[in-house]
Amino acid sequence: MTREYLKQATLTPKSNAAETHLIVKEILDEIEAGGDAVAKKYAAKFDQYEGNVLLTATEIEAACALVPEKLKADIRFAHDNVRRFAELQKSTVSDVETEIAPGFITGQKAIPVDAAGCYVPGGRYSHIASAIMTVTTAKVAGCKHITACSPPRPDVGVAPAIIYAAHICGADKIMAMGGVQGVAAMTFGLFGLPKANILVGPGNQFVAEAKRILFGRVGIDMIAGPTDSLILADSTADAHIVATDLVSQAEHGYNSPVWLITDNRALAEEVIAQVPDLIADLPEVNRENAAAAWRDYAEVILCSDRDEMAACSDEYAPEHLTVQADDLDWWLNQLTCYGSLFLGEETTVSYGDKATGTNHVLPTSRAASYTGGLSVHKYMKIVTWQRATREGSKAVAEATARISRLEGMEGHARAADVRLAKYFPDETFDLTANG
Numbered sequence: 001m002t003r004e005y006l007k008q009a010t011l012t013p014k015s016n017a018a019e020t021h022l023i024v025k026e027i028l029d030e031i032e033a034g035g036d037a038v039a040k041k042y043a044a045k046f047d048q049y050e051g052n053v054l055l056t057a058t059e060i061e062a063a064c065a066l067v068p069e070k071l072k073a074d075i076r077f078a079h080d081n082v083r084r085f086a087e088l089q090k091s092t093v094s095d096v097e098t099e100i101a102p103g104f105i106t107g108q109k110a111i112p113v114d115a116a117g118c119y120v121p122g123g124r125y126s127h128i129a130s131a132i133m134t135v136t137t138a139k140v141a142g143c144k145h146i147t148a149c150s151p152p153r154p155d156v157g158v159a160p161a162i163i164y165a166a167h168i169c170g171a172d173k174i175m176a177m178g179g180v181q182g183v184a185a186m187t188f189g190l191f192g193l194p195k196a197n198i199l200v201g202p203g204n205q206f207v208a209e210a211k212r213i214l215f216g217r218v219g220i221d222m223i224a225g226p227t228d229s230l231i232l233a234d235s236t237a238d239a240h241i242v243a244t245d246l247v248s249q250a251e252h253g254y255n256s257p258v259w260l261i262t263d264n265r266a267l268a269e270e271v272i273a274q275v276p277d278l279i280a281d282l283p284e285v286n287r288e289n290a291a292a293a294w295r296d297y298a299e300v301i302l303c304s305d306r307d308e309m310a311a312c313s314d315e316y317a318p319e320h321l322t323v324q325a326d327d328l329d330w331w332l333n334q335l336t337c338y339g340s341l342f343l344g345e346e347t348t349v350s351y352g353d354k355a356t357g358t359n360h361v362l363p364t365s366r367a368a369s370y371t372g373g374l375s376v377h378k379y380m381k382i383v384t385w386q387r388a389t390r391e392g393s394k395a396v397a398e399a400t401a402r403i404s405r406l407e408g409m410e411g412h413a414r415a416a417d418v419r420l421a422k423y424f425p426d427e428t429f430d431l432t433a434n435g
Helices: 017-034 036-047 057-065 069-091 128-141 160-169 179-188 205-214 239-250 265-280 284-297 306-316 328-334 349-354 390-407 410-423
Strands: 004-007 096-101 104-112 115-119 145-150 173-176 198-200 229-233 258-262 299-302 320-324 340-343 380-388
Touching (some): 017 179, 057 160, 069 160, 096 390, 115 128, 115 179, 128 145, 128 160, 128 198, 145 160, 145 179, 179 198, 179 205, 229 306, 239 265, 239 284, 239 349, 258 284, 320 349, 380 390, 390 410
Parallel strands (some): 229 258, 229 320, 258 299, 320 340
Antiparallel strands (some): 004 299, 104 380
16 A cells, blocks of 8 residues: 555554553452452552542432532433433344254343443543443443442542432442552452452553453453544545544543544645644643644554545554545445444544443454444343254254264263163164264
8 A cells, every 4th residue: 555654653552561460460469368458558559548438328419419410411411322322232132042953942142241340530531421331331231230430539539420420320339449459349349349240441551451360250341552543534624623633532641542544635734734733722631641642643644545545544443433524425334443433524533432322432452453342232141042852952963973073072972872862762873973
């Protein structure tokens, strides 16, 4: 492919994985051995918080009272959208059965996990929307117990709006604990909680590493890296809106990549010219994050045509993918690797991040090449079952015995043999591997 980088990243988003692993492993091991007391010790160390860990009904009510009515209405609006979309997703999975041969029936059941642990970031930004995205989908899936966990602010606790969102979305318990210690508490069933069957939600590199280490003994949604976003734009795009959308995602963090792929040089150059001023106009923390992300991780790529643009995008497999180009249906049918797709200027990643109903917990670091984001399905186990009449099992038993012997698995073969001998004592079967 012929690509021209009008701006190329000098860094790639990664942390010191080995060092992070050792730190997180030590914390997890210590908390598992020491339980509640050790988790509280780390909360005091990292969160500077020594208040109540599991919020009481009175504390939840008091926090909810602090949330302005206008914000409550916005949270309820977003929750309703997420709930309805999750219900639509759930309707795509059903319990089914089929008679694969006369007398032999196989089936599928979708069973929600019992306990979900939802991590809601609350450090640099209070991620109200993450509470909505994670708790609502778990509730729609049918989880029996949902814990929402969020890091408290020193001497303050969890942000009231996060508490309100988690509460109305259906959290059974809300925990004022963040970081590795919060993840550990949900996994190990500390503070009287049931042990989580699945951990979901975004977090920093330490939270992500804790989920990676614990995966296997508990399910996870995905191992997330820094958030990333890509915009595909042609000559019809508005350079100011493109630049604004790039900056809006760069503010996530210093190592959050944003990419622009276009076939129009004038548009690319105009976007590059506008971004610095848009960043400079942000509040301080947002400005520092966006400036570093744009300087070190952003790329602007010039392609020859839309086919090359689409191929380049699929190679990057972005978490968020925006198309601001002509013929949106063509792009919808052509693109294959993304976490969530935003078609046209009339929508934007920020909409999906907060309120449209599609989930914002999405695959990063090119993981969209093999997986989608958080959905109601992540909380559900798709299991299978079978039953048969004796006559219906005959052909299956014969095939099983012969295949097993061909593989050298004699014990498997004999499990079929004994049934044929019991059910059809007057018949003779050729159950050898060769013949």
